[in-house]
Structure formats: C-alpha cells, structure tokens
Amino acid sequence: MSSYEAVLPALSSAVASGAAAILLKHSTRGIKPILVNYIKAAAGSLTLGLIVLVFAWSELVSISLNDLILVAFIGLTGPFIAWFLYIKALSIGDISLVHPIVNTYSLSAMLFNFILLKSPIKIEHVAGALFVVIGIRLLAEKGKRGKFLAPMLLALAVSLIWGLNTVLFKIALARSGPLVLSFLRVFFAFIFMTPAALGQLSGVSIKLKYVGSASLAGLVSDFIGVFLWLLSLKLGEVSVAATISASSPIFSAMFSWSIFGEKISRRRALGIILTVAGICVVSAT
Template identity: 25%
Template structure:
C-alpha cells in the first residue's frame, strides 16, 4: 500500500505553489511586458537566495572551477533570462491552462537530451509516453473562439512555449554536473546572477524592440509581484528539492507533473479560462505520458 510521506507531500506542494505562481504571473503579464516582469521577478528572487545563503551554508565560500562557474552562469542566462521571458510571452498568448499542460514537455525534453548527450536509451514504453504527451498537448492546443489573431497566432504562441520549455531543459542538463559537485544554494545564486545580468544585457541590446528594461516603478504591483516571486519560484524550488531529497526521483518527478492539473483548475476558477472535456483529456494523457517517460529505460 502506498503512503504519503514527507517527500511525496513536498513534491505535491511544489506543484501547487508553482501553479499559484503561474496564475499570478498571468495576471502580472496584463500590465508588465515579459522582459520587465522577468527582470523584476528574478531580481527579487536573487535577493531571497542571497539572504538564504548564510542560513543554509554558513559563511564558507565554495570552490568553483572556471568551467563550473561558467556553466552555472550560462545555465541561468539560457534557462531563466531567455526561457522565462519566452515563457511569459507564451503565457500571455496561450493562457495559463494551455501553458500548464505544455510544461509537461519539460521532463520528456530532459530525458531526450540525456539520450543525445549522455548516451542513454529510451525503452518502448518511454517512446509511447512521448507520444502520449504530444497527443495530450495537441488536445489542449484546440483553438477557442476567444483566441486573438486566429490559428497563426495560436501556433506562434505554441512555438514560443515549446522553445521556452526546451531551453529550460537544456539549461538544467548544462548545470547538472556542477549541481552534483557544489553546494546547491551557491549554484542557485550563481545561476540567478547569470539570469539577472543576462536580462540587463538583453534589455540593452534589444532596447528599441523590447522597450525599457524597467517600467515606472510607482506603477508596479509590488505586492503581487513579491508574492509571485516568493511563492512561484523561491518556495516552489525549495519544495521541489525537498521532494527529491525525501522520496525517489521518479515518484517526485511524476508528482511534480500534477502542476498541469493545478494550473488548469486554477485558471478555470481564478482567471475564468475555459475548461473543456478535451482539455481535461489532454491533461490525463500528458500525465500518463510523463509517467511512462520516467520509467527506467
């Protein structure tokens, strides 16, 4: 008989608080462009991580090699500065429900990248799982009457969302060896530094196309932004790591994918986004597919 242990509970909490964060980011996206939202959010999270460092690791400094430092910074630039900006843009275009299900491609993407770069092999069941995830996302990608810009806009939003999820997977594979060798919160701090510095670089290079890096600070909904950063990224990260610490990786990863269900239901109840039988079927297929993908090859 299965039981709900600490690891299982933390994994579910991680999925739930991430879902709340996504809903808040969806609301913030109505007033803040993706780049501005990402820069403000990650600056707040970096501050939270820096405050947490002495509480978790004391005042001892880590011994990063040049390659470890470079990979951690690059991972933050790719996986947070670029990927999160694309994620917020897709979130504005697709809605929270669709992006929640699209996020289920993260675990399969990590596994597929492991096949390419780590010479791992997929089993038949895992290949079936990838097909189930693809079918589930296809069902959720149904065009709705309220979609602006027609089918082309929907496809563009899906393409941006896929790129965001893929870049997140690339970034975690890049930093995996560094994570194994160095203190977790220090790696997180370096990644967040790479993200914030990278966002400023993007803002300066593409300022004519993307607009100013920061909005008028008096008009920023600081309370909601602070809650979104704390709940949607800082807390979700802590709970996610705790889940992997206190239960098996496969169980934690599968439970994390329940975020798609939380997001879909919260988007329906909180943001009044449509909730169709087709969308629910898509969630069921993607969760089943991810479960297959996480089985040993």
C-alpha cells in the same frame, strides 16, 4: 528513505508551480514580459542570496571556474531567455494551453540525456512521449489552431531549453550543491537581464500591484518551489518526486479557471491529463 514522506513536498511543489503561472499571467496585464521576468529574477536572487549567505557561503566562494561558467550559461538560457519566452507565451495564450507544454521539459531532458550522455531510451519513454504528443494535439481547439500557434511554439521552445538545462544542471550537481547552483542560476540571469530591462523602463508607468505579483512569483518559483522540490528529492525516490511534481499543469488549469474564468473544454482537459500522464510515465522510469 520512505517515498511516502516525499509526497507532500512534491505535491506542494506542483501547487507552487501552478500558482507561479497565475502570478506571472496577472503581472503581464500591467508590465511587459521582460520586466516581469526581471522583477521575478530580482526577488529570487535576493531571497536565495540571503539563504546562501547564511548557510552556504563557504561553498559559494569555493565553486570551480568550470561550474561557474556552466551555471552562467544555464542562467542565460534558462531564467533569462526561457522564462522570458514562457512569460511571453502566458501573456498571449491561455495558462491551460501554455503550462502543460512547458512542463514537458522532462521529455526534452530525456532526449538531451540520450544525445549528450548516451543514456538509453526505454519503451516506457516512447510510450510517455506518445501520450505527450497526443495531449499537445488536443490542447489546441479545433478550428482555432492558428490563434494558438504562437504561444504553443514559444512553450515548446521553453520545454527544449529547460530540458537541456536540466541535463547541464545535473552535470554541475555532481560537483556543487543545489542551493548554491540555484542561487547562481537566477543571479546570473538577473545580471544578463539588467541592460534589456532598464532599456524598457523609460517613460513606463508601473502599478505596484503588478510589481508585487511578479515579485511573489519569484519567491514562489525560485525559492519556495525549488526548496520543496529539493526536499521531496531528499525524502523520497526521484521517480516519486518527479511524477507527483509533474501534476502542476492540473493545478494551474484549476487556478486559471477559478481566478481568471478561463474556459477549458473537455478536449483541452483531456489534453492536459494525457500530457501530464505522459510526463509521469517518463519521469517514473
């Protein structure tokens, strides 16, 4: 198994993650975050559902009750709650501020791995965590930290939830396939979101372009991004795939600067680089 074969799909996965952040930010300009998340989940459920129907139906109907309960919890806390918080953070904060912080979920996963599975913490993990802490401090501009506090706290909450779900997803993967689990994860989220989303629809006028961008975000993040990530894991080592995929905030910052004209100071650029570097160190060990 050559690690070089994993580079292209892992890099493409990082680009897809960056593109999804742009699409979600655009969608919040015309739709409430809960509806953006609902449309995203609907698109992801439909696409993944069709794939599972063709390629993994027998595996879907034979999944154990324990795994079904576990993935339902992941769907509630991850694609529903965490993604709503992520989209809310994007709606009130800069992409170059929010995305690097939510991307630290692998560091959160390391902590939950230690707490739940008693996995050892290495010196490289501590070094990576130090890079991340310094990077996050640099992300907020001097004198403007009050303005950035809300999106940063939301992003940190997302990082913690995604970190926990990564550990739980890993436990479920020991017994069930990634394609079926990916579908059930977003499908359960869609079900849980339906009452809240429908309650927001009364008297709301929604432009088709925002529905389109939210749907495309679901396709990019829940289908294309997941497929490329799993392909990179299949073709190469986890450390290689995880390290390259961790670069996604760099792409989202570049996209946000070029598309939305988002101003990125040298201080924030350094914060993004240090945060990404810290996650790369954690992911590679």
